[in-house]
Amino acid sequence: MTFGQATLEAMQFAMDEDPSVVVIGEDISWGGNFGQFRGLVDRYGHERVVDMPISESLIVALAVGASAAGLKVVASMSFVEFTLGAMDEIVNQASKFRYMFGGQTSVPIVLRASDGIRGSSGAQHSSSLEGMFCNVPGLKVVAPSNGNDAKGLLRAAIADPDPVIYLEHKKITGQRAPVTEGDFTVPLGSAAVVREGTDLTVVSYSNMVNHALVAAEQMATEHGVSVEVIDLRSLIPLDLDTVARSAMKTGAVLAAHESWAVGGFGAEVLAQVREAVPEQSALRTARLGAKTAPIPFSPQLEPAVVPGVAELVAEMRRLLAV
């Protein structure tokens, strides 16, 4: 089953269970831009699967207003860059509603957005923006690396009473892998140790986890280094315990993501690791992310900006001096 199909199952469990769950988005009755909503309209009709105008501000504000009136809205934002057109609604309304109104209300919305590079999609269709979202108190942010987590996290995100930014990487949305059957959740805030190791911890999420697994294997076979890979799955809430435990074991942490290094979530992971690890002097840390440029179109340039397996390996070797 593909990652996208796995999320479709989660949607169906949620919608079957709770009639107050509705799905909105541009072209959503046609399945959305990445097909993850395909077939929903046949099952639930146009009242529950609502085609939205190209009005991103409205999409988010509508979700907030509808949630105040008792619905749970899952909104497809399509490419994550389009959420920028709704940043006011996301930050000034959705993230603050509960707090600034003194806990009177919750905002149970899920904003699904497709991020990451897919190959020559250009500067406005290739970014990853979790660095911004994670700077906003009141939001939760998840970014699965595989179909199983995608399904479980989406189910948890829809059940969650708070606004969740659900980031699905374009490159893996169509990828096939076995997915656990039936209904289950992956709780927000629980990281997974997807490969155990002793010499260095890679902390990552989304598709970069898949690169990290390849890189870890390469480090083992080519350099005799044992790498532990942690898939955060959920960035906010962050499972700092799991990360800190691993950091104390290995003594070296590389925080890696596809989005821009500067101002990105990797720096935050390192800051939190250093706050959590009592004896810092022996700890080595580094972060890896995209270089500081919009994502270029040309197939020759894109990999010069966005890191992959080679950059992971190089950074791990630099950090361990091997």
Added chain:
Amino acid sequence: MTFGQATLEAMQFAMDEDPSVVVIGEDISWGGNFGQFRGLVDRYGHERVVDMPISESLIVALAVGASAAGLKVVASMSFVEFTLGAMDEIVNQASKFRYMFGGQTSVPIVLRASDGIRGSSGAQHSSSLEGMFCNVPGLKVVAPSNGNDAKGLLRAAIADPDPVIYLEHKKITGQRAPVTEGDFTVPLGSAAVVREGTDLTVVSYSNMVNHALVAAEQMATEHGVSVEVIDLRSLIPLDLDTVARSAMKTGAVLAAHESWAVGGFGAEVLAQVREAVPEQSALRTARLGAKTAPIPFSPQLEPAVVPGVAELVAEMRRLLAV
């Protein structure tokens, strides 16, 4: 002269020098919400000092389009939270224009926004958002702590060919202090060591620098600790040399800002310091920022979220164990 008046002088030097400089914003002919534009319309007329509708997206897009046609637009965004309504234009257009069009054009715009707490202005009028802006390649970001820098940085920002986010803290916009007469610039990317010290470096910007100076004095008199205070002034470009030099001297860095710690620029400063300082094991680092909540209204709650002198002192003591 107040901080705001100092920026007014910079505006006048820029507008006198270059007729292609225009100023736009809501209520701008009345001086804007913080009076920093007061009198400009009398001097330059309504053609050059343009009252905008409450249309933040347009304000930024208009600036971008006008710059493509040869103008240099300074746009008042009023409270920084209102830039969120133009995040699409800032990130998807202004920051990417030059790069994605292959260097054909530059985007010489300045977006002035008032951030920080002023006292019980509530969750939508008290935030600081530089953490987000600094995650966006293509933007420059400055945040002066005093009138003199405000003047020199604004002059430099307007002369600069790239989009500059100019952040002015509400609490100090009305503050009086001596300002150098005449025309001068403070180059983007140059930090200032505003207090020399040997035991610990506080890296900060905007109004937090003023708190840091008070806290440094307190550390000296009460705890015998010699604190160096660096005013970054410009976040992007970042004067890493000055920061790294100080870090190597003191061996301890506290990155402090008023905006949220999580996902904030402090984590980035620490990451870059660690990348720049060759021998890390002795380096102690910490960051301080607002706790993870929207800014509350109540005078009793606001200081429980946003750090000031007391929190700076506490964090320095913790870091140095004194």
Added chain:
Amino acid sequence: MTTTIPDPALDPAQARDLLRRMQTIRAFESRVEELFKAGELPGFVHSCAGQEATAVGVCSHLTSADYITSTHRGHGHAIAKGISLGAMFAELYGKATGACRGRGGSMHVADFSIGMLGANGIVGGGFGIATGAAFAIRYQHRPDVAVCFFGDGAVNKGTFHESLNFAGVHQLPVVFVCENNRYAQFTAASRTTAVTDISVRAAGYGMVGESLDGNDLLAVLDAAGRAIARARAGEGATLLNMNTYRHSGHYVGDAEEYRSRDEVANTRDTADPVARFARHAVDSGLLTADDVAAVMAEVDEAVAEAHRFALDSPPPDPAGALDDVWTVGVPR
């Protein structure tokens, strides 16, 4: 006095109630303005004195199952929708007993339990929220309605457009009420708005639009009543342009350089919606002068009591400053 009583005419009890509600807003705003000028209140406040008829005229058609969204100038809407006066006053002080437990302040007064979905500090922030509430009403097959209050300045936000278009497409049960007080902060509408009679825009959204004297409570009652009835009947959204005027500055303390003292004085005299309705009620025999005086006294006491409640209330405990950022699951 050119106003005529619409059909169905009001009865004395209704007239008294309407007057009481308008006067409550007026008295509340006056007291707040005094207190703010005296340095008693934190932050900043926007007074809606002069705009009582729009709030009361619209909200008197609503139940607590209906929703409203409000603006930075939201005290009147909150009162008209039925918020506890004490809780609102306490909120302005940032007290623990405030409507938002002191977290929100003047610009964020809200009471979700009665469908008051919040004053909002983001101009144009209410359009999509009201549209979303109306969407939910439709989805849930409820007979209720959502009303979005906004100013003449807010009409130029993109959110106006996105929301009205969607409400037009789906014929949602929402009424968009422009409180057109001719200024957005310091800027006259004509400087920033191509067509200042906002109701003209309705045609672009396939929606009914109507312009009226928003200082005439009876006209407001009438137009809002029709629009809300249409919404409840599934006949879609309406855009109402209600011309009104704020008596005070944009915020309390505003030097008001952008409008002449004459303009303010003249408009206050001729257009004051509270005085105008009181006069009408007396002239038409609905109320006696004594009735009016009794309402004024009653309201003064209610406002004074709300103020005492606020003053007597404790401030919030700073230890709770990080509560309620999330509902569940994020460790501090």
Added chain:
Amino acid sequence: MTTTIPDPALDPAQARDLLRRMQTIRAFESRVEELFKAGELPGFVHSCAGQEATAVGVCSHLTSADYITSTHRGHGHAIAKGISLGAMFAELYGKATGACRGRGGSMHVADFSIGMLGANGIVGGGFGIATGAAFAIRYQHRPDVAVCFFGDGAVNKGTFHESLNFAGVHQLPVVFVCENNRYAQFTAASRTTAVTDISVRAAGYGMVGESLDGNDLLAVLDAAGRAIARARAGEGATLLNMNTYRHSGHYVGDAEEYRSRDEVANTRDTADPVARFARHAVDSGLLTADDVAAVMAEVDEAVAEAHRFALDSPPPDPAGALDDVWTVGVPR
């Protein structure tokens, strides 16, 4: 053939030039579509085949001092505005010789030197940019004009509203051209747009609005000519709704489940703007059938040459990947 030649009538040279430009777009898009389907081109592409009359009819009134903003479906606008065909083809390959040195790709083709301010991947991204360019023209007292091309889907973005209102207030020299091809991606306009004749909205902005057959080059020439002349004369902005149809899917590879094959075939047959104009030119004696054939051949060769140029061009050097993020002053 119901079209009549507008006044002033075209002369043969003009007719030939117009046909050549429309056919260039058509041939370019056909070639690109073939190449993309064959896996030769990176990323994704949107073809504007079928919408040649809007691009050419509007841009034939423009000089290189005038500006246009374009959309994700921007090849035709770029060609009509006069971009180098080779540079555009190279850009689609991400080559160093591309219009954007390979940084932009299909969705970001641009040539600022001729006032082509970029295709844009953000729907509705052009409204404010074109308005800003028009603002600059006005400020600089230039006789020029800015044209904003956009689709029927883009009209529901808030940026449409904010820009048209401002252009209305300031009577800016800008023409808003809606290429109304009835679908936004897979969604029919009637599903998401309250009033699908977009020109109706003009009244809300105090602007002239007009709706026309965008597949009729002569109608486009006429309406655009009048709008552009008004803009140049300082008489303000215009909103033109040009009904047209895209022959291909939303993007190349689109399965097109949302429209019937019949609809596509019928519309292609009846509305093809290139064939229609060619027929008109021959029928009215402006061109001979041989002239038309010569234009076709000439265009084929030009497109083939542009393609050769792209293929022969080197890719960009990855070492320059971080150039031009900023103009000055930020160390890597």
